[in-house]
Amino acid sequence: MLTVDHLGKTYGEGEDAVEAIGDLEFEVLEKEFVCIVGPSGCGKTTLLKCMSGLLTPTRGEVRLHDARIDGPPERMALVFQEYGRSLYPWMSVRQNVAFPLRRKRLAKEEASQLVEQAVEAVDLTGFLDRYPWELSGGMQQRVAIARALAYQPEILLMDEPFASVDAQTRADLEDLILEVRRQYGVTVVFVTHDIDESVYLGDRIVVLTPAPTTVQESLDVDLPTPRDQLETKELPEFARLRAHVYRSIKREQTSAEPERAPA
Amino acid sequence: MTRRQRLLATGLEVTVPLLLLVIWGLWSSGSSTYYFPPLTDILSTFADTWLFERVGSDVVPSLVRMGLGFGIAVVVAISAGLLLGLSPRARRAAAPIVEFLRAIPPPALLPFAILVIGVGNSMKVFIIAFVCIWPILLNTIDGVTGVDPTLRDTTRVYGVSKRDRLWRVMLPAASPQIFAGMRTSLSLALILMVISEMVASTNGIGYFVLQSQRTFAIPEMWSGILLLGILGYTLNGAFVLIERRVLRWHRGARASALS
Numbered sequence: 001m002l003t004v005d006h007l008g009k010t011y012g013e014g015e016d017a018v019e020a021i022g023d024l025e026f027e028v029l030e031k032e033f034v035c036i037v038g039p040s041g042c043g044k045t046t047l048l049k050c051m052s053g054l055l056t057p058t059r060g061e062v063r064l065h066d067a068r069i070d071g072p073p074e075r076m077a078l079v080f081q082e083y084g085r086s087l088y089p090w091m092s093v094r095q096n097v098a099f100p101l102r103r104k105r106l107a108k109e110e111a112s113q114l115v116e117q118a119v120e121a122v123d124l125t126g127f128l129d130r131y132p133w134e135l136s137g138g139m140q141q142r143v144a145i146a147r148a149l150a151y152q153p154e155i156l157l158m159d160e161p162f163a164s165v166d167a168q169t170r171a172d173l174e175d176l177i178l179e180v181r182r183q184y185g186v187t188v189v190f191v192t193h194d195i196d197e198s199v200y201l202g203d204r205i206v207v208l209t210p211a212p213t214t215v216q217e218s219l220d221v222d223l224p225t226p227r228d229q230l231e232t233k234e235l236p237e238f239a240r241l242r243a244h245v246y247r248s249i250k251r252e253q254t255s256a257e258p259e260r261a262p263a
Numbered sequence: 264m265t266r267r268q269r270l271l272a273t274g275l276e277v278t279v280p281l282l283l284l285v286i287w288g289l290w291s292s293g294s295s296t297y298y299f300p301p302l303t304d305i306l307s308t309f310a311d312t313w314l315f316e317r318v319g320s321d322v323v324p325s326l327v328r329m330g331l332g333f334g335i336a337v338v339v340a341i342s343a344g345l346l347l348g349l350s351p352r353a354r355r356a357a358a359p360i361v362e363f364l365r366a367i368p369p370p371a372l373l374p375f376a377i378l379v380i381g382v383g384n385s386m387k388v389f390i391i392a393f394v395c396i397w398p399i400l401l402n403t404i405d406g407v408t409g410v411d412p413t414l415r416d417t418t419r420v421y422g423v424s425k426r427d428r429l430w431r432v433m434l435p436a437a438s439p440q441i442f443a444g445m446r447t448s449l450s451l452a453l454i455l456m457v458i459s460e461m462v463a464s465t466n467g468i469g470y471f472v473l474q475s476q477r478t479f480a481i482p483e484m485w486s487g488i489l490l491l492g493i494l495g496y497t498l499n500g501a502f503v504l505i506e507r508r509v510l511r512w513h514r515g516a517r518a519s520a521l522s
Binding site: 102 | 411419435436518
């Protein structure tokens with residue numbers, strides 16, 4: 001349903017031009033959970049911004065249901081890494097989650113039902129009338145997830161959403177996102193630099209090369225569902241995939257090293 | 264702060280001014296200097312004049328001028344500031360004009376204003392509004408251009424309508440700066456109210472102070488000055504209270520970001 005077609009992005013012009021994305025091509029299928037991993041600075045955020053229509057690509061295009069994306073599509077939501085800066089601090093949890101729904105012009109009851117459902121799905125029902133800054137980091141990110149869910153997107157983009165929370169919270173949030181994904185039947189594109197996380201969450205992993213980014217490989221994850229933080233991670237297949245992705249990233253990094261060296 | 268520290272702080276806030284008044288009172292009690300009458304004289308004149316004989320004739324007109332001027336400035340400056348904040352091109356075009364107009368010392372505009380608008384209330388309101396606009400305008404622009412990029416992206420991703428983006432995102436996001444500008448403007452409004460009333464007026468507190476001085480009614484003059492001080496203090500205090508309420512989220516967010 002989401003097609004990245006020969007996507008390229010170059011910042012600046014002439015001698016100062018920096019090629020962030022070289023030539024990217026992959027597809028995300030309906031209801032799929034695709035994790036995108038790559039070494040840091042490989043243009044993952046640029047890719048997400050092109051996919052969400054926030055940034056216009058230099059070459060190629062991204063299509064949602066065969067329609068070229070040239071601005072944020074209505075059936076798409078994006079969860080940022082910086083939860084603290086993507087929630088509106090002057091709005092309560094309820095108002096934050098409800099705010100994007102204004103665009104949809106729903107009846108009042110319908111909107112508030114969507115809000116309450118989404119907030120319940122992320123386990124924050126008791127906090128509807130609190131303000132984001134009264135909550136912990138993990139809870140704030142859950143508010144951001146609830147806001148995305150209430151918006152009822154077909155596709156949910158997530159930009160390293162759990163990179164700024166502690167390990168325990170992170171594991172909880174990983175399980176939470178798998179659960180709400182099942183519940184809402186939403187397609188997810190999940191960008192991360194954490195290999196374990198990508199193997200644990202994904203149906204498929206797209207490994208990127210360093211900038212100028214291309215697809216190194218696309219890898220199906222054949223782990224049983226539902227996943228479990230202990231059992232899944234103890235499976236030999238998990239270890240194999242993890243090592244595979246790790247080598248894949250390492251290989252591309254070392255092979256890219258000499259190209260960067262000349263100054 | 265513990266309860267005790269708070270009590271101590273409030274105590275200091277109350278006692279120090281009282282103490283100064285007492286010292287002033289003692290120092291001036293036997294005063295025969297014409298220009299520095301005993302404080303008791305000033306206070307009794309104050310009571311005779313402002314409680315509440317001249318409230319209707321002088322205080323109310325002054326406050327109305329100030330309120331109108333300030334109010335107009337707030338509306339104009341916030342609207343213009345939002346527009347300029349959102350459009351880099353408009354900002355570029357307006358910058359030299361804004362910088363020029365705000366550099367003009369406001370009293371210098373009085374002769375022009377009297378000539379064009381006359382000596383009535385509108386002239387005073389105009390002068391007050393003209394001066395109050397700049398701090399609010401510049402702060403609004405600053406606030407809007409300073410909105411966090413992630414917050415902007417969020418707003419775009421969710422397809423928030425232009426109107427909502429303006430009134431429900433940009434305006435609240437810029438409100439801490441806007442309030443800072445309004446606070447500066449509020450004290451300017453008081454100053455310009457007095458100045459405009461001293462130049463051409465038949466009533467108002469500024470007029471009263473100048474008129475008292477000209478007729479050698481020195482205790483009256485002092486009582487007017489005292490009243491202006493009290494007014495300024497009260498207005499600022501009231502403003503801070505409102506600001507605290509409206510920007511409660513801002514203080515909360517900042518406190519949690521620092522912890």
